[in-house]
Amino acid sequence: MSTDFQQARQALGVRLRELRTEGRLTVRQLAGACGWAPSKVSKLETGKQTATPADLEAWAAGVGKPESAAELKGRLAGLESTYRSWRRALAGGHRAVQDALGAQHERTRVFRGFTASVMPGIFQTPEYARCVLTRYANLHGVTRDIEAGVSSRIRRQEGLYAAGKTYRVLIWESALHVRICPPAVLADQLDRLMSINGLSSVRLGIIPLTADVQIAAGDDFWIHDDRLVVAETWHAEMWLDSPEDVALYRKVWDALDASAVSERVAHRLISRARSALDIP
Structure with missing residues (x-):
C-alpha cells in the first residue's frame, strides 16, 4: 500500500x-x-x-x-x-473507470504521458485494449463490463483529431515487444502506432533500450495540463494535483524525454519491432 x-x-x-x-x-x-x-x-x-x-x-x-x-x-x-485501489475502483465496472478518465480527458489540452510496458491507451486498437483490460481484470478478479471499458477507452481517441489538443507521449522501447496479446494483435497495434506517429496533434517519443538515461523507467503516468497527474501502480490508481507532485512528475517526464528519439528514428524502432513478429 x-x-x-x-x-x-x-x-x-x-x-x-x-x-x-x-x-x-x-x-x-x-x-x-x-x-x-x-x-x-x-x-x-x-x-x-x-x-x-x-x-x-x-x-x-x-x-x-x-x-x-x-x-x-x-x-x-x-x-x-x-x-483508489484497483479492486475498489473496478467494483463499479470498467466503464466507470474509463469514463472518469474520459471526463478529465475532455478538460485537458496538453497531455504528457509515459508508458513502460504497454501501448498508451489513447493509441490502442480495440483488440489490443481488450487484451490489456482482460489481463488486468483477471489480476484483480473483476472481469465484468470489459467490453464497455474498451468502448469508453476507444472513444477517447477522438481527441487525437480534435483542434486544440496536443499529445506528447513517451514509450519505453520494451513496450513495442511485450506479448500481452497474440502476435497478430500486436502487429496491428504497431501498424496503428506508425500511423499515429504522423498526426499533427501527436509528438511521439521512443526511449531506446540502449539509450543513456537520466532516470530509469517507473510507473506509467499522464500529466494533464500541468494541473493533474494520473499514475498507475499494481495496487492503485493515483490522482495527484498538489503543485509539488505535479512538478515532480513533470521533472521525471522531462528527464525521460531527454533520452527519447522521435519522428523517423522512432518510426524505425516501431518498424523493427513489427518485422520481428514475422507476420505479413
Whole structure:
C-alpha cells in the first residue's frame, strides 16, 4: 500500500480518536454504541482499516457529535480521490473507470504521458485494449463490463483529431515487444502506432533500450495540463494535483524525454519491432 495513502488513513484515525476521547468514551463504550467489536474501533483509530461513509456516520453519532460526520466523510473523500485501489475502483465496472478518465480527458489540452510496458491507451486498437483490460481484470478478479471499458477507452481517441489538443507521449522501447496479446494483435497495434506517429496533434517519443538515461523507467503516468497527474501502480490508481507532485512528475517526464528519439528514428524502432513478429 502507498506510504502516502497509509499516512492519510492514519491521520483520519487520529481525528477519530480525538472525537472519541473528547466524548469521554472508552474503546469498548464506543464499540457498544456502534454495534461493533472493539477491535474495529482500534483498527480505525490506528489506520489499519479504511472507514466507510456509514462507519463515519456511526462514529459521529456514537461520540455525540453527529454534525462531525460531514467533516469525517470529507476527509475520507479526499483520501479515496487520490489513492483508489484497483479492486475498489473496478467494483463499479470498467466503464466507470474509463469514463472518469474520459471526463478529465475532455478538460485537458496538453497531455504528457509515459508508458513502460504497454501501448498508451489513447493509441490502442480495440483488440489490443481488450487484451490489456482482460489481463488486468483477471489480476484483480473483476472481469465484468470489459467490453464497455474498451468502448469508453476507444472513444477517447477522438481527441487525437480534435483542434486544440496536443499529445506528447513517451514509450519505453520494451513496450513495442511485450506479448500481452497474440502476435497478430500486436502487429496491428504497431501498424496503428506508425500511423499515429504522423498526426499533427501527436509528438511521439521512443526511449531506446540502449539509450543513456537520466532516470530509469517507473510507473506509467499522464500529466494533464500541468494541473493533474494520473499514475498507475499494481495496487492503485493515483490522482495527484498538489503543485509539488505535479512538478515532480513533470521533472521525471522531462528527464525521460531527454533520452527519447522521435519522428523517423522512432518510426524505425516501431518498424523493427513489427518485422520481428514475422507476420505479413
